[in-house]
Amino acid sequence: MALSGLILAGFVFVHMLGNLQLFLGQEALNSYAYKLQSIPAVLWGFRAFLLLATVTHVLTAISLVRENRAARPKPNAEEKFIQATFASRGMGLTGALLFAFIVFHVLHYTVRITHPEYQDMHYILEKNGKEVQVHDVFTMMVSGFTEKWISGTYIVCMAMLCLHLTHGVSSLFQTIGIRNTAWKSRLDGLAIAYGWTVFIGFVSVPMAVLMGVINLPG
Amino acid sequence: MNLKLKIWRQDTSDGSGQFKHYEINNVSPDSSFLEMLDMLNEQLVESGDQSVAFDSDCREGVCGMCSLTINGIPHGGHQGTTTCQLHMRSFSDGQTITIEPFRAKSFPVLRDLVVDRGGFDEIIQAGGFITCRTGSAQDANEIPIPKPLADDAFDFAACIGCGACVAACKNASAMLFTGAKIAHLNSLPQGKAEKDRRTLSMVSKMDEAGFGNCRNYGECSAVCPKEIPLDVIAKMNRDFAVASVKGFISK
Numbered sequence: 001m002a003l004s005g006l007i008l009a010g011f012v013f014v015h016m017l018g019n020l021q022l023f024l025g026q027e028a029l030n031s032y033a034y035k036l037q038s039i040p041a042v043l044w045g046f047r048a049f050l051l052l053a054t055v056t057h058v059l060t061a062i063s064l065v066r067e068n069r070a071a072r073p074k075p076n077a078e079e080k081f082i083q084a085t086f087a088s089r090g091m092g093l094t095g096a097l098l099f100a101f102i103v104f105h106v107l108h109y110t111v112r113i114t115h116p117e118y119q120d121m122h123y124i125l126e127k128n129g130k131e132v133q134v135h136d137v138f139t140m141m142v143s144g145f146t147e148k149w150i151s152g153t154y155i156v157c158m159a160m161l162c163l164h165l166t167h168g169v170s171s172l173f174q175t176i177g178i179r180n181t182a183w184k185s186r187l188d189g190l191a192i193a194y195g196w197t198v199f200i201g202f203v204s205v206p207m208a209v210l211m212g213v214i215n216l217p218g
Numbered sequence: 219m220n221l222k223l224k225i226w227r228q229d230t231s232d233g234s235g236q237f238k239h240y241e242i243n244n245v246s247p248d249s250s251f252l253e254m255l256d257m258l259n260e261q262l263v264e265s266g267d268q269s270v271a272f273d274s275d276c277r278e279g280v281c282g283m284c285s286l287t288i289n290g291i292p293h294g295g296h297q298g299t300t301t302c303q304l305h306m307r308s309f310s311d312g313q314t315i316t317i318e319p320f321r322a323k324s325f326p327v328l329r330d331l332v333v334d335r336g337g338f339d340e341i342i343q344a345g346g347f348i349t350c351r352t353g354s355a356q357d358a359n360e361i362p363i364p365k366p367l368a369d370d371a372f373d374f375a376a377c378i379g380c381g382a383c384v385a386a387c388k389n390a391s392a393m394l395f396t397g398a399k400i401a402h403l404n405s406l407p408q409g410k411a412e413k414d415r416r417t418l419s420m421v422s423k424m425d426e427a428g429f430g431n432c433r434n435y436g437e438c439s440a441v442c443p444k445e446i447p448l449d450v451i452a453k454m455n456r457d458f459a460v461a462s463v464k465g466f467i468s469k
Contacts, residue, residue, distance in 0.1 A: 064431050068389035071323050071430030077224075077237065078290030078316055079388070084435035091433070171434040177456025180449040 001064065002175035004057040005168050009194070011050060012161065016201035019141075023208070026138040026217050030123045033137040054102070061095060087167040094160040101157040109144065118144075142216050145209035155203050162199035169194050219245040219306060222314040223258065225270055231328050237316075247307040251294065252277060252284065254306055255317075271330040277302040279443060282378030285385070286331055287318040292382035292441045300380060300443040320385035324392070324428045335381045337427040341396055342379075344423035348403060349411045361407050374402035376444040383438035383446075389430030394438035396424045397450030404457055414461035421458050 018036075021029045037043050081089065104114075112118040121136035145151045169191035173179040179187055208214045220243045228235025242258050249257070252274050259269035275283035284301040288294035294304040309315060317331065325333040377398035384392050400417055403409030409416070432451060439448050 064433070068391075068430040068433070071428055072321060072388065072390035073323055074321050075388075076287055076290050076318055076321055080290035081435070082291065082295070082386070082437055082440040084437055088433065088435050167434070174434050174448065174452050175432075175455055177452045177454075177459055179452045181447050184448065 001057065001060040002172040004053045004060065005172050007050075007053040008057060009165060009169055009172075011053075012165075012198055012202075013194075016198055019205050020201055022138065022141060022205055022214060026123070026136075027125070029138045029141075030134055030136060031125055034125060034132070034134040037135075058095075058099060061092075065092065085167060087163045088171070090163060091167055094164040097157065097160050098164060101153075101160070104153075108150075109140065112140075115144070139216060141205065142209055142214055145206040146216075148210070151206035151210055154206050158199050158202045161202070162195040165195035165198060166191050219247055219309070219311045221245060221254075221306075221309065221312070224314060224316045225331070226318045226327075227270070227330055228319075228327050229329065231326050231334075235327065235330075245306050247305070249306050250277070250302060251286075251288070251304040251306065252302050271328075271332045273332050274302060279303045280378060282380040285320050285333065285335075285381060287320060287385055289316050292320060292385040293380075293443055295441075298443055298445050300378075300382075303443075320381050322381075322384045322390035322429070324390065325381060325384060333381070335379070337392070337429065338379050338381065338395060340427055341392065341420055341423050342399065344419045345399060345403065345416050346412060346419065348409045350408055363407060367405055371402050371405040374398045374405065374446065374450055377402075377442075377446050378444060380443060382441045382443060384429065386437040386441040387430065387432075388435065388437070389433055391432045391438070392424050392427070392429035393432045393451045393454065394442065394446055394448070396420055397452075397454035398446045400457060401450040401453040404453070413457065414464055417454065417457040417461045418465065421454070 018032060021032050087094075108114045109118075118140045121139045122133050123136035123138070125132045125134050145154070170179075170184070170187045171191075173183075173187050205214075220241070223240040223242060224237050225240060226235055227238045240258060240262075242254065242261065245254050245257065252272070255270060255272055262269050273283050273285055275281045277284070279300045279302060282300075284293075286293070286301045288301065288304070293299060293301050294308070296304055296308065319325075319327050319331045319333045320335075322333075324337040325335055327333050375398075377395060379395060381395070383394035384390050400420055403416060404413045434448075436448055439446060
């Protein structure tokens with residue numbers, strides 16, 4: 001749970017840095033995307049690794065919850081929380097929503113099955129003096145986020161991700177055994193900062209598109 | 219004080235129970251919670267009813283025998299105290315108080331508010347012995363132990379095994395209890411020799427006994443009458459990881 005979480009939390013940060021290249025312009029983003037996808041072995045190896053981490057994270061979460069329900073079959077007549085944070089209590093809900101989001105997100109921007117017109121977006125990159133036709137990720141992202149329901153859902157799901165990370169990032173240090181009272185508050189702070197950084201980073205893209213800061217080329 | 223009580227009644231361990239309502243009048247605000255229950259029992263016996271079964275022993279917060287989830291919080295919600303140290307002045311006149319047994323699959327109800335916490339004994343037994351010289355007494359300062367380490371080990375050893383951590387945990391996890399026992403013995407030179415074996419066998423017994431898994435809510439430490447910190451869970455996880463890796467390599 002913690003190790004797969006560590007991999008996924010690391011991935012979302014790198015993914016966010018990638019998305020932010022949208023602000024550097026069409027060529028920068030498209031050239032970055034091309035770089036990521038130009039070696040099929042690396043691309044598919046990385047995809048398989050991420051899929052494995054996601055599946056491990058979901059399966060361990062399911063087995064954890066099943067064991068925990070079995071361990072406490074009868075709840076109290078009055079269930080009270082004394083100090084558990086809102087984020088820690090909502091891990092199941094935010095996790096399930098994020099899983100649904102990831103499935104949609106992959107179908108939307110990676111498989112492009114929901115919007116087949118994305119397949120026809122191309123861009124010509126100059127590579128070592130040669131012209132290479134690449135996928136126009138910039139146009140795809142901007143036209144995707146122009147649809148209000150997509151932007152809206154995306155922003156809500158990123159808020160879920162923020163919550164999920166604010167508990168998860170601190171919690172994983174406890175699980176791997178490197179947290180004590182002195183470090184707990186620091187790690188909790190780190191987790192909150194991490195969650196908010198990822199949230200603001202991801203949400204800045206649809207916000208910029210919706211506010212007209214970033215527009216479709218041409 | 220006049221109070222309304224909503225108490226869990228259950229005749230046998232295999233039967234199902236239900237809440238019953240009682241009223242008790244003229245309770246002194248200075249009486250302890252358990253004295254209030256004693257009063258109720260006298261009242262019940264006088265009227266020919268079955269008394270409410272509950273655990274208690276020392277009644278001064280050191281034995282770990284008293285339990286009870288009071289208004290949803292094990293030991294009633296006062297920081298660092300057990301049920302026997304809770305006084306009626308913490309409640310208001312006319313209040314309804316809900317009293318339940320500690321809820322967990324591994325703590326089966328024996329009768330009313332009495333649960334079987336034998337799962338904890340099994341975990342302790344799985345921990346086994348520590349190597350120390352018996353027979354002629356050894357010199358008191360033969361094994362140097364740094365003061366901060368001795369203090370930590372002492373704090374971890376303060377666990378009285380009452381089970382409030384399990385009852386407060388929505389997942390009925392015993393990781394604070396097991397962590398306290400492991401951290402106590404693994405921190406000291408006397409317990410070092412059996413560190414890996416102890417950690418692996420106590421954790422596996424804890425899982426076998428059917429306790430749940432930690433989700434880092436921190437409720438256990440918040441209700442602990444001895445204020446055992448969450449550090450012990452991190453230490454247990456760390457020692458478990460190290461012992462597992464060592465075990466894997468040496469195979």
